[in-house]
Every structure is written in structure tokens, then in C-alpha cells.
Amino acid sequence: MTTTEKSNGATGYGVAAKIPASAHPMAGEPKEIASNINYHVRYSPHFSAFKFEPEQAYYATAESVRDRLVQQWNETYLHYHKVDPKQTYYLSMEYLQGRALTNAIGNLNIQDAYADALNKLGHKLEEIVEQEKDAALGNGGLGRLASCFLDSMATLNLPAWGYGLRYRYGLFKQRITKEGQEESADDWLEKFSPWEVVRHDVVYPVRFFGQVEVQPSGFRKWVGGEVVKALAYDVPIPGYKTKNTISLRLWEAKASAEDFNLFQFNDGKYESAAQLHSSAQQICAVLYPGDATENGKLLRLKQQFFLCSASLQDMICTFKERKVGKGSWKWSEFPSKVAVQLNDTHPTLAIPELMRLLMDDEGLGWDEAWDVTTRTIAYTNHTVLPEALEKWSQAVMWKLLPRHMEIIEEIDKRFMEMIHSTRPDLESKLPSMRILDKNPQKPVVRMANLCVVSAHTVNGVAQLHSDILKSELFADYVSIWPTKFQNKTNGITPRRWLRFCSPQLSNIITKWLKTDQWVTNLDLLTDLRKFADKTDFQAEWESAKMANKQRLAQYILKVTGVTIDPNSLFDIQVKRIHEYKRQLLNILGAIYRYKKLKEMSPEERKSTTSRTIMIGGKAFATYTNAKRIVKLVCDVGAVVNNDPEVNSYLKVVFVPNYNVSVAEVLIPGSELSQHISTAGMEASGTSNMKFSLNGCLIIGTLDGANVEIREEIGEENFFLFGATADEVPQLRKDRENGLFKPDPRFEEAKQFIRSGAFGSYDYNPLLESLEGNSGYGRGDYFLVGHDFPSYMDAQARVDEAYKDRKRWTKMSILSTAGSGKFSSDRTISQYAKEIWNIEECRVP
Incomplete structure (x- = not known):
């Protein structure tokens, strides 16, 4: 010290x-x-x-x-x-809470x-x-959405609870070195979290492996294997200006003292003495452990089942507790008191586990258990990416969860019988519709299919995404159950994402609207349109935006050592690093911009728009091409930022270890944000909503919630480019057939990388992924090459618009004014009325 x-x-x-x-x-x-x-x-x-x-x-x-x-x-x-109201229980493998204080x-x-x-x-x-560390309980938009939803549930006084896992080391902490991204364990629990309360009286047994025992009566029971304890840690979630404070219940896996073999330990067999303790600790060690090995697959599946089993046992316990002293009751009442929402396919095992608990522990027959289960569980789909629609090896499932595989087989069998008897026209589609894929080479359980067959409601998270689910991904199911499918466009909490992270801008909004009611009624922001042309309002708006930019510049200097100019255009793309999100398109555009600046005379450069490009996000540890993209951004930044000829006109910065707290500095300081995924591939996005709410303009494709944001803020305030979702399949076919002719600018940017301008690292595998006719991989599956010229043209429009400060400020104001629809309060109100059937339960 x-x-x-x-x-x-x-x-x-x-x-x-x-x-x-x-x-x-x-x-x-x-x-x-x-x-x-x-x-x-x-x-x-x-x-x-x-x-x-x-x-x-x-x-x-x-x-x-x-x-x-x-x-x-x-x-x-x-x-x-x-x-004793009907209560919602939200099951999610991720929660990105951010700082709680x-x-x-x-x-x-x-x-x-x-x-x-x-x-x-x-x-x-x-x-x-600043002393608080972000809780490392999530990775991307899925987890942040869950946290926004909890905030809205509490603020709207809805009876609701969240369930998740208490990850000891999170996903990972990202460090940027000369080699690119390096991962280390997140230390958020190195000391302790002051926000959680351990509930030593809330403990449930969770079994793995073992076998199914059949009794003479035919009754089936899962026995043997290993049993760990699920211990509850509760995190309070307060509503805004309301007494209601709900809970995020996180489960930790533990073994008991009896599971520690003292004799083996004293005999020097230390590892085997504490084998179950070690196995239990692994369950909540990290978020999304690598699953390339069978052990990795077993661990991921263990995590998912552990969350589902502990949470359902807790719900059943609460249901029974609330019935005490209220006369006789029936299990058929369970769905009138319990609504379970599956946040993506990770908690799918809640379906067979609820069936098992009702049949094996509570003695219900199949039909009654199935009726209760299907009226209780609803499913939110978050992706159309094939790799994200989980499929689990049947062999792994039989090994870990033998009773559940019996139940899943029975659900699959009954689904097929229903198709044979009521929809013979769909029999040819059964191989792809059924839950069990019987491919002899790789038999799997299709978790999304299990959700669709079993849930009473299936929803997408943006209008375009929901339309794609209905017309493509789940089209055959829609023909059976047309009313099962809904859209619930995502939203964000206005509290964390404007009121608290940008107090100066918030105060200006409150001053001009003459009310702070917009914090819980975001539609009131539309009244800002009346002031969009007023000189004094624009001056105040610009002043608040500049203060946020200066704060961001200080942060960037502190964490990267790079000095950036607050007078330049702050252009930001922050999200999980993935090829479909196309950070590669962004950095190729930056490379082309740098090359053109180098070719200009000093006088020509003076007429350009100065720009600071910031990219942040984590690449999954085993996703090689995503990590190559991170490395490329860093290498480009190292060259551009140290080039005295151009670095007053262009800076490129990789922002390390992106999380909620970093977002709370980046988003208020942004002026242009890139949401440039291949059309039809981003389910919704919520960072686009956060940027728009903070008066940032979007350059993007017609993908996910971009479609609705553009409708709400006005086409003239959105920089649109790229292929549309309905054009993408044909463009991919054209590419495969050698019909694609690359734009010269695209070829120039790639060749500049190959020239060694950004160092000696071998970027050929990354660049070859963009070669549609090379036979490598999927041949620019994400259409970076096709959209590049349209993207560069849109960026040129951005440069021109930014030169007219009055026009840009008006567009910024109108972006905020059009963001009312994208409140998570609105989204959760719709879930409550149209899926969960729950009502306000305000604490007096």
C-alpha cells in the first residue's frame, strides 16, 4: 500500500x-x-x-x-x-445484471x-x-434481456421470480494482448457478493446417472447414480419507486459431509475421498463449459438439468406451502398458480422433469401430468441459427438422465400417433418434426422440437423473427397449432439504460417534458419531437452528448492507453463476437477507409469526417474465426492509431472485457452504432434499442428489431444497407454457383490485409471464409462480400450527415423520441396478459 x-x-x-x-x-x-x-x-x-x-x-x-x-x-x-396469486417463474441460464448499487x-x-x-x-x-464488480452470470443479449425483464416485473408489481445458476467464474474475463484475446477466470466472487443472501433452508436433491427401477405395480422410479444438493442464493430485484422487491434465485451445487470419505482421505486417496464434492463444484464453475468432449457435453447437460430440477422442486414446494390451511386442492390447479417461461432451449429439460416429478413423486398418471405440464410451460425462441437450436446426443442423455429419456420417448411416440391420426398429410414431414432424430450415425434429441410440441405458447422476440419462425423454422407445427405462436418484441429497462447511465440527458428530457413519468411510460418520449428543431433544446442536447463522449474518451484512455478525440464521430459496435454479427464487415470497412485516407493529400483529408471506431465483445474461447476477428481489429488499431498521417482522422479501438458496466459508459457516449448482422439471422437484438434510446443513430440491415426501430424513429433517421431476409437464400445459391462478382473495394480491403500492412499474422483462414467460390467452409455464408458495397455507400451517407451538426442533432433527438415502444415494461405487460395470465400484485 x-x-x-x-x-x-x-x-x-x-x-x-x-x-x-x-x-x-x-x-x-x-x-x-x-x-x-x-x-x-x-x-x-x-x-x-x-x-x-x-x-x-x-x-x-x-x-x-x-x-x-x-x-x-x-x-x-x-x-x-x-x-396466493398466479406467479411467473423465469428460467434462464444467463442473467447479465450489471452493478447493483x-x-x-x-x-x-x-x-x-x-x-x-x-x-x-x-x-x-x-x-x-466503481468498486463493484459486475456479477459474471451471463454472456450476451440473452442474459441482459432476462435482467431487464426482472426489473420490469418488479416495477410493474407482477408476482414473478427469476431462476438461474450461481457461476463461480462466469464465462471468462477477457484480456487483450499482442496475441489477441486471452481468457481468464472472472473473479467477481473472489471476496463475496454483498447482494446475495444464502438460504440454508432452501435445499433440494438433484440426481444424475443411475437407473430406472420398475416395481411390480409397474410404477417407475429413478434410483442410484449421484445426488448433489441445490442450495439457494437469493438476489433482491427492486422495482422502480415501488415496494415490490422480487427475487433472482441462483442455485449452487454442493455435496454433503456424508459424501466426504474420511477413511480414503486418511489413506492418502485425497481426490477419490472428495470425488462428489469435486463433481458438484464443477456444475456451477463456469458458464457454457467447452463441449467438444463427452465430459464437456455431460457437464453442460448437468448444468441445464440442475437448474430445471432445483427450480421446479422449489415451485412445487411454494405451491404446496400456499395451499396449507386452504382446504382441499387438486394438481389440475397448478397451471392456474404457476407460469414457467423457458428463456431459449437451455431449460428445455424442465418439460420431462416436471412430468417426472408429477408422475414419480406425486403419483399422477401420464394424461394428468401431461395436461398440467403443457398448461404450465411456455417457450421463447431466440435464434434461427442451426447450431444454437440445441440437439443432445441420445447416448449422453440416456447415460445422465435415463428416466427423462423414457419420458421424452413417450412424448415423441404420442406426438407421432397424433400426426398419424389427425394430420396424415404431414407424415412425410415427421422425420424432421419429431423430437427424436433417429439418424443411425448421430441420433439426437431436438430440444426446440420438444419445446414446440410441449409448450402452450411459443414466441419470437421481434416481428421479423416471429414471422420467420412461423413461415420457415416451425411452419409445419403452425399448421397444427396456429394459435400457439406469438410475437413479443424485446425491450430494455429505461431505468438502467437512460435514467441512471445518462443522468444529464435524462434531466434535459425531464425538464422539457415537464415530467419524469417517462421513466415508467416511455411512450411519453414522443413529445420530444415538438422540440427537435428548437435551437436551445438542441444546444442542451449536444452539451449532454458531449459530456458523455468526454467521459467515454477518459475511459478508453484508462483501459487501452489510446487517446481519442471527443469531436470525432464515435462509431461503436459492441456485442458477442460472431461471424453472423459481422464485426468482420465493420473492420473491413475501417481498413478500406484507412487505405483511402493514406492515398489522400493533407488538404483532401481535412474535408473528411473524423471518426473513432470502437468494437468490443467476447469471442467464445473455442470459436477460432471469432478470435481471429478480435486479433484483426487489434492489429488494425495498432497500425492506424500510431500513423501520424491519419490518426487525427481515424482511430480504431478494441474495447476489452465488454460487460454491462462498460456498456453504461459506451452507449451514452455513442453517436453511430452498427447493427449489421446478415438479414434474417439476428432474432432481435437489444443493444440497438439501448443505443437508439440514448440518441445514437443506427447503421444497419433490415434484421431483428432494426425493422421496428426504423419504423418507429423514421426511415430518414436510420442508415439502411444490405440484402433483405427474403433475398438471402437466393444470394447464397448464386454464390455457390459462382455468380457473385465482388466489388473492387471489397477486394482492395482484403488485399491490403494480405499485403502484411497489419503485421505478419496469418489471416488467410479468415479471408478464405469470405471466398464464396473457393470451396472453403460455407463460402461467405454471411454475405459480407455481397453487402460490402452497400455498407460503404451507407457509411458515406453517415459522413455527409455528420457534417451538418443541426441535422445530426435533430436525428439524434428523433431517435430517442421514437424509442417508446422498446421498453421492457411494454414487453413484460404483453407477456403477463397474453402468455402468463398474471396480474399486478402490489405490496400494500
Whole structure:
């Protein structure tokens, strides 16, 4: 520790020592809040005494906020128990929560009081917030959507709970080196999370392997194998300016003391003595472990089943608890009290597990169990990518979950019988429609098919995506169950994604609208259109945007060492690195721009639009081409940013370790955002909504929610390019048949990489993936080459528009004004009414 740090710590403690340390769990006044924080410093100690540096202050502050949340949480739970409403249980393998402190004090409407309290204790709120690590419980849009949904469920006072897994090391922490992306374990739980409460009284057994025992009566029971415990950790989710505080329940896998073999340990057989303990720890070690090996596949499947089994046992327990003292009840009432939403195919095993629990543990017959299950479970599809529509080896499933495979076989058999008897016209389609793929080379269980056959409702997440599901992916099922399929366009919470991450812009919106009701009614933003041409409003808007850009520039300097100019156009693409999301198209465009700048005279360069291109996101550890894209972005940046001829006109920056907290700095500071996936491949996207809400303009294809964003904000405020979804299949065929003629600019950009301009790394495998006629891989399956000229033309339109500052600012305002539809409050209201059939249950 440096002298300065010692001094700050001592000073901090000296100031804190003057404040009485007394418990005030529901404190509202700064003085009482300061006392409550100091109470946690003294009596909930996690560090050495007499330290009150920012880290210690953060944990004490978080625990003081948690006091209030626990009180509201308990009242919410007791109210639900008393009223016994129908409740939604949201099952997701991912939750990207982001930092909890800012969100909690914002939703509780006590941020100013906490800022004052921390000042009294010698600290600044902004400094304390920075001490919190993002919870590493997710990866991309799927997890962030789940977190936005929880925020909206609480804000709308809906009876709902989230279920997930408590990953010890998350996906990974991304580090950028000269070699590109490097992965290391995320250390978010290195100390502890002050937001979670362990529930030692909420523990359920979860079995793996074993065999099915058939009793003389014909009753079947799953026995043997290994049994681990699911222990609940609850994270409070407060609603905005409401008492309702719901729960995100995270499961941790544990073995018991009896499973530790003391005799083997004392005999020196340490690993075998603690084998089940080690096996249990693996289940929640990381998100999406590599599945190239059979052990990897077993572990992934274990994770999914562990989430489903523990969560369903918990729901059944709650259902029974709420029936105590209320007379007789029947299992047929279960769907009128429980709604289960599967967030993608990861929790599909909830279907056979609910059947097993009802039949084997509760004694129901098949028909009754099937009726309960199909009226309880709904399924959200998030992708049309074949590799993301999970298929599990039948051999692996039989090994790990023998009873569930029996149940899945029976569901498949009954589905086929239904087709034979009611829809003989579909018999030729059965091989692709059935749940069990009987391909002798690779027999698999098709999880999406199991969801569609079993769920009462199937929804897509943007209008275009839902249309594709109905017309292509699930078309044959639609002909059987036309009313089963719905659209629920995704949304984002306006609290985290505007009110809290961009307070200056939020305050301007509130000032001009003369109300802050837009925070829970985003449609009110449409009134901003009235002021879009007003000079003084535009000046205030530009001032707020510039403040956010300056904050972003400081962040980029801090984490990358690259100085960027806030007066340049901030052009940002941040999302999971994947070939279909086409970060490669973005960087090829940047390479062509750099080459043209190099060829210009100094005078010509002065007339160009200066631009800072920022790209961020994680490439999955085993996805080689995605990691090559990260490496290419970094190599281009290293050359461009150090080229004195052009670096005042162009910078290229890879933003490392992209997460929610990084997004909260990037998105408010953005001016142009790239949502450039191949049309028909992005289910929705939600980062596009976050950027638009913050007055950022979009360059994008007609894909996912881009279609609806463009409709809402106006075609003239969206930079459109590229093939449409209905054109893509034919374009792929043309490419395969050698009919594609590449644009000279596309060839020029690729050749510039091959020339060694960006170093000696071998980019040929990446470039060959773009060669449609080379026979390599899928031959530019994502149509980068086809869309490149249209993309470059759209970028030229961006450059021209940015030169007219008044026009650009108006477009920015209209982007925010048109974002009302994209609130997760609207999305969740629709789920509640049209899928879950649940109603508001406000805590009095």
C-alpha cells in the first residue's frame, strides 16, 4: 500500500469515526444512512479494523442498501404467500445484471441521500460505485434481456421470480494482448457478493446417472447414480419507486459431509475421498463449459438439468406451502398458480422433469401430468441459427438422465400417433418434426422440437423473427397449432439504460417534458419531437452528448492507453463476437477507409469526417474465426492509431472485457452504432434499442428489431444497407454457383490485409471464409462480400450527415423520441396478459 493510500484510508476512517455507528435499516435521511453504513463498517466487518478505504466503504454501503431491500423483499414474499396469486417463474441460464448499487438506490429513489451520506463519511458516491464488480452470470443479449425483464416485473408489481445458476467464474474475463484475446477466470466472487443472501433452508436433491427401477405395480422410479444438493442464493430485484422487491434465485451445487470419505482421505486417496464434492463444484464453475468432449457435453447437460430440477422442486414446494390451511386442492390447479417461461432451449429439460416429478413423486398418471405440464410451460425462441437450436446426443442423455429419456420417448411416440391420426398429410414431414432424430450415425434429441410440441405458447422476440419462425423454422407445427405462436418484441429497462447511465440527458428530457413519468411510460418520449428543431433544446442536447463522449474518451484512455478525440464521430459496435454479427464487415470497412485516407493529400483529408471506431465483445474461447476477428481489429488499431498521417482522422479501438458496466459508459457516449448482422439471422437484438434510446443513430440491415426501430424513429433517421431476409437464400445459391462478382473495394480491403500492412499474422483462414467460390467452409455464408458495397455507400451517407451538426442533432433527438415502444415494461405487460395470465400484485 502506498503512503497516499494509507493516508486516504486513515482519513476516511477518521471522518467515519465521528459518525455514530447505529443500525437504521430503513433510513431515508443522509445522517441516518451514514450511521447505518458506519454500523456495517463496525459490526459486519469483512476487513481489518480501522480501514475505511473505497473498497471497505463499498461493501458497507451495499449492505446498508441491502437492509432496506431485505425488508421490502420479506414484505413482498409474505404478501404473495397471503394473496396466493398466479406467479411467473423465469428460467434462464444467463442473467447479465450489471452493478447493483446504482440500480438499487436509483430504483429506491435514494441516490441523492446516499451521495450526501457518503460525503459525510469522506467518500464520493461515484468513487464507491466503481468498486463493484459486475456479477459474471451471463454472456450476451440473452442474459441482459432476462435482467431487464426482472426489473420490469418488479416495477410493474407482477408476482414473478427469476431462476438461474450461481457461476463461480462466469464465462471468462477477457484480456487483450499482442496475441489477441486471452481468457481468464472472472473473479467477481473472489471476496463475496454483498447482494446475495444464502438460504440454508432452501435445499433440494438433484440426481444424475443411475437407473430406472420398475416395481411390480409397474410404477417407475429413478434410483442410484449421484445426488448433489441445490442450495439457494437469493438476489433482491427492486422495482422502480415501488415496494415490490422480487427475487433472482441462483442455485449452487454442493455435496454433503456424508459424501466426504474420511477413511480414503486418511489413506492418502485425497481426490477419490472428495470425488462428489469435486463433481458438484464443477456444475456451477463456469458458464457454457467447452463441449467438444463427452465430459464437456455431460457437464453442460448437468448444468441445464440442475437448474430445471432445483427450480421446479422449489415451485412445487411454494405451491404446496400456499395451499396449507386452504382446504382441499387438486394438481389440475397448478397451471392456474404457476407460469414457467423457458428463456431459449437451455431449460428445455424442465418439460420431462416436471412430468417426472408429477408422475414419480406425486403419483399422477401420464394424461394428468401431461395436461398440467403443457398448461404450465411456455417457450421463447431466440435464434434461427442451426447450431444454437440445441440437439443432445441420445447416448449422453440416456447415460445422465435415463428416466427423462423414457419420458421424452413417450412424448415423441404420442406426438407421432397424433400426426398419424389427425394430420396424415404431414407424415412425410415427421422425420424432421419429431423430437427424436433417429439418424443411425448421430441420433439426437431436438430440444426446440420438444419445446414446440410441449409448450402452450411459443414466441419470437421481434416481428421479423416471429414471422420467420412461423413461415420457415416451425411452419409445419403452425399448421397444427396456429394459435400457439406469438410475437413479443424485446425491450430494455429505461431505468438502467437512460435514467441512471445518462443522468444529464435524462434531466434535459425531464425538464422539457415537464415530467419524469417517462421513466415508467416511455411512450411519453414522443413529445420530444415538438422540440427537435428548437435551437436551445438542441444546444442542451449536444452539451449532454458531449459530456458523455468526454467521459467515454477518459475511459478508453484508462483501459487501452489510446487517446481519442471527443469531436470525432464515435462509431461503436459492441456485442458477442460472431461471424453472423459481422464485426468482420465493420473492420473491413475501417481498413478500406484507412487505405483511402493514406492515398489522400493533407488538404483532401481535412474535408473528411473524423471518426473513432470502437468494437468490443467476447469471442467464445473455442470459436477460432471469432478470435481471429478480435486479433484483426487489434492489429488494425495498432497500425492506424500510431500513423501520424491519419490518426487525427481515424482511430480504431478494441474495447476489452465488454460487460454491462462498460456498456453504461459506451452507449451514452455513442453517436453511430452498427447493427449489421446478415438479414434474417439476428432474432432481435437489444443493444440497438439501448443505443437508439440514448440518441445514437443506427447503421444497419433490415434484421431483428432494426425493422421496428426504423419504423418507429423514421426511415430518414436510420442508415439502411444490405440484402433483405427474403433475398438471402437466393444470394447464397448464386454464390455457390459462382455468380457473385465482388466489388473492387471489397477486394482492395482484403488485399491490403494480405499485403502484411497489419503485421505478419496469418489471416488467410479468415479471408478464405469470405471466398464464396473457393470451396472453403460455407463460402461467405454471411454475405459480407455481397453487402460490402452497400455498407460503404451507407457509411458515406453517415459522413455527409455528420457534417451538418443541426441535422445530426435533430436525428439524434428523433431517435430517442421514437424509442417508446422498446421498453421492457411494454414487453413484460404483453407477456403477463397474453402468455402468463398474471396480474399486478402490489405490496400494500
